[in-house]
Amino acid sequence: MKYVKPLVLFFFTSALIGIICVISLYFYIRPELPSVAILKDVRLQTPMKVYSQDGVLLSQFGVKRRIPLELKDIPKPLIQAVLATEDSRFYEHPGVDLIGVARAFVNLLTTGEKGQGASTITMQLARNFFLSREKAWMRKVKETFIAWHIEKLLSKDEILELYLNKIELGHRAFGVGAAAQVYFGKDIKDLTLAQMATIAGLPQAPSVLNPISNLSRSQQRRRIVLARMLDEGYISQAEFQQAAGEDIKARKHGAEIELSAPYLADMAYSEMITRYGREEAETGGFQVYLTVPSDLQRAAQQAVIRNLHDYDERHGYRGPIKRLWNAPAPVSDEVASDVAGPLTEEPPAAWSQQRMAEYLAEQASYHPLYPAIVTRVDEQSIQVFSQQGETLQIGWDGLAWARPFISDTVQGDEPKNAADIVSPGAHIWIRFNDELQQWQLSQFPDASGALVAMDPDNGAIRAIVGGYSFYQSQFNRATQAKRQVGSNIKPFVYSAALENGYTLASIINDAPINQLNQSSGTAWRPKNSPEVYDGPIRMRVALGKSKNVVSVRLLRGVGLDQLIQHLAKFGFNPHDLPRDESLALGSASLTPLEVATGFSIIANGGYAVRPYFIDRIEDERGEILWQAEPAVAPDPMTAQPEMTMSGQDEDGELVSSVPPSYAPSVISAPNAFLTREMMHTAIEGGGNWSKKTYWQGTGWRAKTLMNREDLAGKTGTTNDSKDTWFSGMGGGLVATTWVGFDDMSRSLGRTSRNQHLINRNPQKFNWMGNAMVGGEDGARVAQPAWIRFMSRALEGVPEQYPPVPEGIVTVRIDRSTGKLTQRTDHTSRFEYFIKGTEPQQYVDEEEFVDPFEQDLPQEQTEDIF
Incomplete structure (x- = not known):
């Protein structure tokens, strides 16, 4: 007994001293310990994801890949594999495993090296959130105390869930959800046992144990994980053998992008950086939902790509790379x-x-x-x-x-x-x-293209394409390229004319203009394209045929200053508009987005909607952080937007619904209606072929190929065909397409006959322009992309005719003079007028012309091939 009492006393004293030392050490380093309270509301660094309107993933931004998961969503075998390998007594210890510590201490005494850290999952979590990986005694002490704090703050399941989402697992994958996607391209619930064991073996050394960087070491580590699962009774011997020998087919996978739309995704990324800053945008776990449906975006991208290949192929092969x-x-x-x-x-x-x-x-x-x-x-x-x-x-x-x-x-x-x-x-x-x-x-197309589609009633972007390939050129031509708009400007010029007393029946002289500049001694001679002049022509027909000289004469009738003021109503910056008569022919440089926005005002009845492409922003839990509230165009069938009653509150009081914010009216509804009518004629044409009154508009291909009555549009071609456009509307959608070279000095040129392209499909393909002969223009280069896109976008969408607004009247006019007529044959038609502007005189017999009885040359129309 004389030896027992001293021995007991020694151990008691040692334990007491140890406890005092631990307590003293705790209070000594306590000021340096971080607060673990942040773990209650921790925000993991989660990448930003960009989705289409219908929830299709378009892109992901952020250096760290992470897919946050709740513990219940993580497969049980994966949890068991992690526990068996990293901390088999996780649910039994208070954050520090004394058995593990003793084992590490014995290893230190026998080897003299700190080869085993005895870190529990809680201690690893403490290190990952608050400390470094340095193997130092003080770091281990801090790790221990932080682990005890964490265990007091969080439940075991909460700790395990945080760990499985936080742990680094190689190749920028953080958390088991991201690892499943990065290494196997799968949702975590679809992993096999072998793949789960591979992931569970990564925390020890993710850079060298992953199956991409070192397959053999990864296989060895997987076998160790499976052996631990077997020892713990989680799997059978048969499961061990099968999983240990399985080919897991690991390779590096990108984000699960369902539709690649990089120009659109980059716009969202730039907007989020502007709102939140780069670091917060890339790590805040934002889920950005756009206004773009995935099917329309896919159709737009395919239309632009196919159209550029059609143009490129008819101009010939430039040879192998x-x-x-x-x-x-x-x-x-x-x-x-x-x-x-x-x-x-x-x-x-x-x-x-x-x-x-x-x-x-x-x-x-x-x-x-x-x-x-x-x-x-x-x-x-x-x-x-x-x-x-x-x-x-x-x-x-x-x-x-x-x-x-x-x-x-x-x-x-x-x-x-x-x-x-x-x-x-x-x-x-x-x-x-x-x-x-x-x-x-x-071959890679030399020419570039862009497309923008919008909902004219609220400005929501429905599709946007900035070029052939974002990975070849990040320049977004839909939003950044200011190009001369050519005849796409004419509907806005004609709208200004309507504001200044002109009507759809006004007669303008379609004849050559020769204007001498006294100071320079040179003459300005704007020409029609093609150089065909019809003499006196109604304004409706002039826009349909895109008569250049008529547009110049309308500018003169309106006045340059007044025209620029009117164009500014459509959102065009007056400083971007040249202050000379070339403005009437489209010398102004605008982006496709600006052009589409202007045409949306015509389509919606005169309301200045603003384009937007982000519908809402959510956090990683799906809670809405921001929701778009666009100003909208009122229903054209409603005279005045009214407050409506939407029910009763808890006290029985009537509650009124807040009316949406309405966009400002910048042109009158009658003006917008009549301008759209002229654009409809540019596609529909008019008259009677057998009676020699028939004529084609420059956008006739849209009518031929789409067979819809609610379409309206306008072609656009600049001098030497350096820029080509088509803008149009129908089915509640407005779209603008552009094609040209990034090198602004380069013309889109001409093509000669290619019999092979004609033979592919003599009707459809040639009408689309890919086998035509002659000079390139908006109808042949830009319009085919518009037709391909709108054909897909409006498939199954009923025709939507704009209602005739209040203040519009119809009268029968003579086709040649625009005056009233009592004839009801091919020489007349009903025409729309703003009330009070309709003609007052009837056509005289001396003025009356019947083309059927005249020996007149047939009007020249553009070639098909």
């Missing part, structure tokens, strides 16, 4: 030298598939374009090796378009066989043609 081996294709010396250098060099030997695969893996692709290498050339087909490692056959239908490009206005002869186009060893572009359902030779 590079020659990798073999003799050059039989093209001109000038083109050959640009592509591959001197023709006298000894060609290298053909490459193996492995070498081709390695080369193509390093090449960029721009959907729908993919790099490929020609491996064999037959009479009228070629064989290519694609970037995806496939051997593809491209037939003559995918090759025959490729006559040589000589210049923007000149194309070479049509090829007779495949050897006229490419040779083996050529690095080329290919794309899958959805309309032909086959692969074809292709």
